[in-house]
Amino acid sequence: MYCSLETELRALELQTGYYSLRQIKAATNNFDNSNKIGEGGFGSVYKGVLSDGTVIAVKQLSAKSKQGNREFVNEIGMISALQHPNLVKLFGCCIEGNQLLLIYEYLENNCLARALFGRPEQRLNLDWPTRNKICLGIAKGLAYLHEESRLKIVHRDIKATNVLLDKDLNAKISDFGLAKLDEEENTHISTRIAGTIGYMAPEYAMRGYLTDKADVYSFGIVALEIVSGKSNTNYRPKEEFVYLLDWAYVLAEQGNLLELVDPILGSNYSKKEALRMLNLSLLCANPSPTLRPSMSSVVSMLEGKIPVQAPVVKRDGQMNVEDMRFRAIEVLSQDSQTRVSNISKDSHEQVSMDGPWIDSSVSLSSSKDETKDHSSSSRLLPDLYNVNLD
Structure with a gap:
């Protein structure tokens, strides 16, 4: 198995380095538990220091995961060709023994x-x-993936756990295991549904219809979380509202969007900029992909170079039916998650007071493209960092 993986990786002609297992064991003190900074369904993440003093994060894939092997190759192939200040940098990989x-x-x-x-x-x-x-920063990273890089890429799993922050709090997009190449001659990709409930665009969650506008939707959700300081999937303002996004629609109709601003900020924020970001988040999270802007336009809007178009949302009967179907998927995936892992029913629930961030992502078979090796399942994806940093 590992020989074939190495062959695949060599064939990719990666613009990245190869490390020996001895180097990585030395850097992480033989994967000492005290150096663990993340944990997911496909393995763990460790902090390490190379012999030249470079501090690294090592994602260790579990030897039990065949699904993970494919994503391992996919992530290396995708990210090795990408260089941008708002994307996490891949230094290299190690394939040795069973590692x-x-x-x-x-x-x-x-x-x-x-x-x-x-x-x-x-x-x-x-x-x-x-x-x-x-x-x-997130918007610029996505604009690069969609429009500026040599490979046009749809990330498919943009969410707050997949945005990392450096020492200066600059945002860097991580985890490209689910990313898809968006070939220019195709208007969309029909694919299995894989991502995180609460962040997936309706047309993708319902029909497996994937374009870069799916990432735009996810960005809108993350932008809403940034302003409010609340999780879209865990925050329940009132019982009748499933998501923070639902509540945002109501406040927008009432003209009270600023009620969403994180109370921690008090009055120490720009009302003009907050309204711009909130309106932009609703525009990006529009149920219709054709009404969502491109990420380059989002960057221009955030920078104040062009005005934010007022979001238009028709909450008609058909959309309510779609919403109910979408929420039915959520219930099914959460029930399955409980049976499989007994860890969490929510997207960002902590296992214990001292436990790691565990992130729940779903994979639902939906296309003829990927049927045999992608069964309908609910699974945990490994976020690069998801527990305490020491």
């Missing part, structure tokens, strides 16, 4: 999810300019 390892740059401030809605001692005091900078 499959990815070696990344180490980012000091863990993930955006922990910074925004982690335990009180984990949260970071993100002022308004910092939140604005993080949101713009």
